[in-house]
Amino acid sequence: xIDSHCHIGLNQTDITDLLLRAxxxxxxxxxxxxxSVPEYPALLKLLDTxxxxxxxxGVHPEYADTMPDDADVIQKLTAHSHLVAVGExxxxxxxxxxxxxxxxxxxxxxxxxxxxxxxxxxxxxxEADEDTIAILESADRAGWLSMxxxxxxxxxxxxxxxxxxxxxLYISASGVxxxxxxxEVRRVFQLIPLNRLLIETDSPYMAPVPYRGxxxxxxxxxxxxxxxxxxxxxxxxxxxxxxxxxxxxxxxxTKGE
Numbered sequence: 348x349i350d351s352h353c354h355i356g357l358n359q360t361d362i363t364d365l366l367l368r369a370x371x372x373x374x375x376x377x378x379x380x381x382x383s384v385p386e387y388p389a390l391l392k393l394l395d396t397x398x399x400x401x402x403x404x405g406v407h408p409e410y411a412d413t414m415p416d417d418a419d420v421i422q423k424l425t426a427h428s429h430l431v432a433v434g435e436x437x438x439x440x441x442x443x444x445x446x447x448x449x450x451x452x453x454x455x456x457x458x459x460x461x462x463x464x465x466x467x468x469x470x471x472x473x474e475a476d477e478d479t480i481a482i483l484e485s486a487d488r489a490g491w492l493s494m495x496x497x498x499x500x501x502x503x504x505x506x507x508x509x510x511x512x513x514x515x516l517y518i519s520a521s522g523v524x525x526x527x528x529x530x531e532v533r534r535v536f537q538l539i540p541l542n543r544l545l546i547e548t549d550s551p552y553m554a555p556v557p558y559r560g561x562x563x564x565x566x567x568x569x570x571x572x573x574x575x576x577x578x579x580x581x582x583x584x585x586x587x588x589x590x591x592x593x594x595x596x597x598x599x600x601t602k603g604e
Contacts, residue, residue, distance in 0.1 A: 352500065353377050354381075355379045355564075362397070366400075370399075374547045381405070384421050389584070402429055403432035412451045432467045433465070434499075435499060438471075438476045439475065440475045461494060487513075492515055495517070497519050502523055505534075516543075519545040525555040546568060546590045547571070550567070556566055557570070
């Protein structure tokens with residue numbers, strides 16, 4: 348089982364123990380995401396130390412106004428073999444709607460960068476469905492989504508999910524699908540084809556039931572996988588196999604690397 352999106356190695360002091368717990372729970376690999384330039388050194392150190400971890404780098408929309416003007420800051424990181432994606436990036440109007448304009452520009456910069464680097468894109472979108480759809484449509488027409496990407500920790504509308512699928516994106520389920528008030532999110536996931544699904548923890552956030560209120564970690568991933576298997580009417584083993592395969596296809600990872 349692969350945790351396709353988490354944030355580890357930045358503030359935790361027990362990384363080795365955390366990874367051992369993940370392995371004991373059946374999590375074989377994970378993709379840890381840096382969300383701002385100051386986080387990049389810690390991510391690189393994590394990748395050098397733990398072969399089971401892959402990485403991605405970008406500027407989260409919450410920090411859009413810190414995006415470096417010189418994209419070389421990000422491009423120089425691509426030499427590491429376990430850096431496999433650009434992001435997370437995107438739009439989030441929940442906390443900082445006043446930065447909508449700069450968020451859109453920075454999102455477009457990330458899309459262009461991913462295209463230039465021939466890397467997939469990790470997209471964060473919250474309370475910004477229509478603007479996300481418009482930007483994806485424009486990027487798709489320009490051929491800038493040819494390497495694919497993922498709408499991570501998906502909580503959006505059916506319309507956004509369908510647009511993501513049309514643009515060749517994957518859609519990732521987090522612990523949100525286990526939440527009591529997430530009926531609409533669960534309904535959307537029932538519509539998504541198996542060959543476009545990923546699973547994630549988004550740890551240390553979004554801990555699934557029965558761990559809500561706790562600091563999330565990759566070892567909790569099976570709870571999300573169990574709920575997704577239930578929603579799709581397949582076995583847990585099938586969900587593990589399918590989402591692992593989808594992860595390897597999207598991020599161009601050969602099994603055993």
